[in-house]
Amino acid sequence: MVRTQDDVIRSTDLDALSCRVACVSKGYLEDEFLKPIVSGLIKFQPLYSAPNTQFVVTRNLKKQLFQAKLPIISRGSYIRVKSIDCLVDSFLSQHEGTPCQIVSLGSGSETRPFKLLPKYPELNYVEIDFAKSVKVKKYSILADAVLRSRLGVEAAETIPSTYDEFAVASPDLHTENYHLFSLDLRSIDRTCSKQTLEDNGVKFDVPTLILSECVLCYLEPEDSNRVLSFFLREIPDGSVIVYEPMGGEGDDNGKMFGKVMEANLATRNISLPSLFTFGTLARQSSRFERLGIKKVKCLNMETIFDNWISPETMRRISRLELLDETEEWKLLSEHYCLCYCTWGSFAIDKKISM
Amino acid sequence: MPSLSTVLTATRIIQDVKRCIVIPENDVRQLCFLSQELLMQESNIQLIDTPITICGDIHGQLHDLLTLFRIAKDPPETKYLFLGDFVDRGFYSLETFLLLLCYKVRYPDRIFLIRGNHESRQITSVYGFYDECLRKYGNANVWRYCCDVFDYISLGAYIMGASGESGGVFCIHGGLSPAVEKIDEIRLIDRKQEVPHDGSMCDLLWSDPEENIPAWAISPRGAGYLFGYDETKKFLHRNNLSLIARAHQLVMEGYKEVFDHGLVTVWSAPNYCYRCGNVAAVLTLSDDLERTYTVFDSVLQDCNEIPSKKPVADYFI
Numbered sequence: 001m002v003r004t005q006d007d008v009i010r011s012t013d014l015d016a017l018s019c020r021v022a023c024v025s026k027g028y029l030e031d032e033f034l035k036p037i038v039s040g041l042i043k044f045q046p047l048y049s050a051p052n053t054q055f056v057v058t059r060n061l062k063k064q065l066f067q068a069k070l071p072i073i074s075r076g077s078y079i080r081v082k083s084i085d086c087l088v089d090s091f092l093s094q095h096e097g098t099p100c101q102i103v104s105l106g107s108g109s110e111t112r113p114f115k116l117l118p119k120y121p122e123l124n125y126v127e128i129d130f131a132k133s134v135k136v137k138k139y140s141i142l143a144d145a146v147l148r149s150r151l152g153v154e155a156a157e158t159i160p161s162t163y164d165e166f167a168v169a170s171p172d173l174h175t176e177n178y179h180l181f182s183l184d185l186r187s188i189d190r191t192c193s194k195q196t197l198e199d200n201g202v203k204f205d206v207p208t209l210i211l212s213e214c215v216l217c218y219l220e221p222e223d224s225n226r227v228l229s230f231f232l233r234e235i236p237d238g239s240v241i242v243y244e245p246m247g248g249e250g251d252d253n254g255k256m257f258g259k260v261m262e263a264n265l266a267t268r269n270i271s272l273p274s275l276f277t278f279g280t281l282a283r284q285s286s287r288f289e290r291l292g293i294k295k296v297k298c299l300n301m302e303t304i305f306d307n308w309i310s311p312e313t314m315r316r317i318s319r320l321e322l323l324d325e326t327e328e329w330k331l332l333s334e335h336y337c338l339c340y341c342t343w344g345s346f347a348i349d350k351k352i353s354m
Numbered sequence: 355m356p357s358l359s360t361v362l363t364a365t366r367i368i369q370d371v372k373r374c375i376v377i378p379e380n381d382v383r384q385l386c387f388l389s390q391e392l393l394m395q396e397s398n399i400q401l402i403d404t405p406i407t408i409c410g411d412i413h414g415q416l417h418d419l420l421t422l423f424r425i426a427k428d429p430p431e432t433k434y435l436f437l438g439d440f441v442d443r444g445f446y447s448l449e450t451f452l453l454l455l456c457y458k459v460r461y462p463d464r465i466f467l468i469r470g471n472h473e474s475r476q477i478t479s480v481y482g483f484y485d486e487c488l489r490k491y492g493n494a495n496v497w498r499y500c501c502d503v504f505d506y507i508s509l510g511a512y513i514m515g516a517s518g519e520s521g522g523v524f525c526i527h528g529g530l531s532p533a534v535e536k537i538d539e540i541r542l543i544d545r546k547q548e549v550p551h552d553g554s555m556c557d558l559l560w561s562d563p564e565e566n567i568p569a570w571a572i573s574p575r576g577a578g579y580l581f582g583y584d585e586t587k588k589f590l591h592r593n594n595l596s597l598i599a600r601a602h603q604l605v606m607e608g609y610k611e612v613f614d615h616g617l618v619t620v621w622s623a624p625n626y627c628y629r630c631g632n633v634a635a636v637l638t639l640s641d642d643l644e645r646t647y648t649v650f651d652s653v654l655q656d657c658n659e660i661p662s663k664k665p666v667a668d669y670f671i
Contacts, residue, residue: 012671015668015669015670015671016670016671019670068485069668070480070481070668071480073668073670076670077670080670214670214671245669245670245671253606256606256631256632257629257630257631258631259631260625260628260629260630260631260667261629261667261669264628264629264667264669265669265671270671318574318576319576321480322476322477322480322575322576322577323574323575323576324442324471324472324477324480324481324575325603325604326562326574326575326603327603327604327605328604328626328627328630331604331606331630332629336670
């Protein structure tokens with residue numbers, strides 16, 4: 001199997017998932033839907049490989065998924081998940097009982113729809129990702145009774161179990177209020193029109209929250225700007241959450257962390273084209289403001305960690321693991337940002353401490 | 355004086371470690387026993403003469419330690435004090451620690467080691483050293499021998515000034531403890547144990563200076579304390595010191611003096627964890643305690659002969 005650049009980007013979802021697995025096993029997070037998603041991935045992802053390599057592929061996959069993580073990585077993954085949850089809750093609580101929508105770009109192995117859809121019957125949840133990711137997720141759902149029931153999906157008649165069957169299986173999954181489909185984000189507003197998205201269940205007339213958790217950062221700045229402009233233009237009442245790394249700016253010192261990150265990720269063929277273009281909080285803010293968004297807030301993860309967590313939670317998570325190096329945490333967490341921006345009639349923000 | 359066989363063994367291991375050749379388990383055992391014999395005779399606070407070169411955290415970054423020795427000259431040419439945290443995080447913790455131990459048994463009065471918070475069973479089982487030993491030997495024996503050595507490493511050092519009694523430099527891995535007013539009190543600690551979770555021994559290895567507080571505060575690390583300007587000044591005055599030299603905290607510029615130059619943090623692991631992009635430094639104190647900082651950058655060399663992970667750092671991606 002030839003590994004394309006898209007496969008490399010897809011592989012980053014495995015990193016994110018393995019971080020969440022570690023967070024759950026260490027007690028930082030609770031996520032009852034992680035287990036079936038992980039089982040599904042282990043079951044279906046190897047079906048992309050030739051039959052005589054599936055054993056090794058499965059083994060490597062498990063090794064990566066259950067790899068031990070350092071406390072600093074657990075802490076960072078925890079605050080990433082919880083802070084986004086917090087903003088998602090803020091959005092949903094303002095639209096409870098009325099139709100609204102979440103569009104998750106490059107959603108990968110995210111488990112939020114399983115948690116949210118039964119709780120918010122008026123919510124339309126859209127997940128967009130590469131075809132390969134979407135297909136694995138679709139069959140992970142179809143193969144698990146709990147996930148199926150959370151989304152109200154019927155059991156599938158046949159679940160592919162071989163390379164050939166999986167190759168011809170269709171990747172998309174649609175229910176009345178859950179839409180999982182494949183799309184290259186770079187094609188939005190180019191080869192992919194508003195109509196195509198509508199046909200796939202995206203609504204343009206309800207308040208919408210767009211999620212980009214380490215997704216737009218893999219696009220060229222002009223591509224990510226076009227994706228955001230498109231939603232800004234087509235959705236009157238919208239909001240976007242962007243979580244991604246920032247490379248810094250200025251002289252060598254200001255960019256050093258980002259440069260090392262760029263070099264380290266390059267060994268895995270991962271490139272982050274906008275790491276320095278949107279390398280600081282100011283650059284992130286102006287990126288959204290230039291698109292015409294008025295309510296823009298960008299914070300680094302250090303600030304969020306220090307200010308969004310309640311004293312009780314802070315005590316609880318500090319006790320889980322001994323953090324050996326606080327300066328390193330500061331350095332790492334200040335190079336990640338959470339931006340949340342709104343256009344239209346509502347605003348999202350941290351309501352209560354986590 | 356080390357015996358001839360000790361000298362020969364240590365010299366051979368030094369050569370092998372530098373070439374990244376795996377040291378047989380039994381040699382590690384012998385070296386660890388010898389080191390324990392030697393270290394147990396040292397007091398909790400070692401008295402050291404100038405000139406001396408003080409190094410901060412190394413964290414298993416063997417290649418960077420070799421760079422350090424290249425720049426500041428190998429022992430015995432230069433006399434060294436290492437402020438602890440030899441192991442964890444980097445991928446060559448074992449080689450790093452063995453190299454330092456070999457120099458110690460080879461030149462006992464030209465190199466001094468004090469204990470860092472990572473020289474502990476609990477911390478090394480989370481932060482990499484345990485896994486590294488297991489990966490390299492298939493069992494935990496080598497880790498166990500090394501941990502037994504950790505228990506004997508002394509806690510701090512006092513570097514005498516030119517005038518003898520006053521104006522000296524106190525060296526410790528972490529910092530001050532609310533339970534320690536005079537350096538002499540540290541001499542009473544029974545150090546030959548795993549690093550405790552609280553108390554003076556724990557604080558000395560875990561505490562951090564903090565510029566925004568006057569006295570003491572809870573440390574966000576979960577062990578030790580934060581200590582401020584006033585407490586530092588009092589400690590310097592009470593003990594007739596000109597400087598506290600410590601490590602323990604990443605400094606992007608390699609070193610940082612605070613509290614009117616009364617305290618310095620020295621950090622000797624460049625591009626820490628292959629991720630931080632920082633430079634490293636060592637501090638040389640001349641006979642009249644004049645401070646010279648030597649700053650150096652990281653080099654990534656291949657070390658092909660040893661089975662090890664490629665240094666790939668984790669990110670949130």
